[in-house]
Amino acid sequence: MKEIIQKIIDFRDKRDWKKHDSPENLAKSIIIEAAELLENFQWNEDSFDEVNVKEELADVLIYSLALVHDMGYELEEIIEDKLNKNAIKYPITK
Numbered sequence: 001m002k003e004i005i006q007k008i009i010d011f012r013d014k015r016d017w018k019k020h021d022s023p024e025n026l027a028k029s030i031i032i033e034a035a036e037l038l039e040n041f042q043w044n045e046d047s048f049d050e051v052n053v054k055e056e057l058a059d060v061l062i063y064s065l066a067l068v069h070d071m072g073y074e075l076e077e078i079i080e081d082k083l084n085k086n087a088i089k090y091p092i093t094k
Contacts, residue, residue: 001075001076004065005065005066005068005069005075008062008065008066008069009066009069012066021066021070023067023070023071026063026066026067026070027067029059029063030060030063030064030067033056033059033060033063034056034060036056036059037053037056037057037059037060040052040053040056
């Protein structure tokens, strides 16, 4: 995962886009791209453009991973922490 994050950061830095990537702007971009992803399912969830779904999902992930990097977080750690909290909040019931 660190390799793909580094590719994202390298891509951004080679284009001098870091100056635009404040945490606030990245969070806004995640929401905007998530809305574009959701738009694929707006009227009919059985009929959507799979290519566009993949592209919009990639955009959400790219902005999210850039934010993880810029905030100095460890991706695996924050996911594990959240999964552990969710396991307590939502225990398995039989």
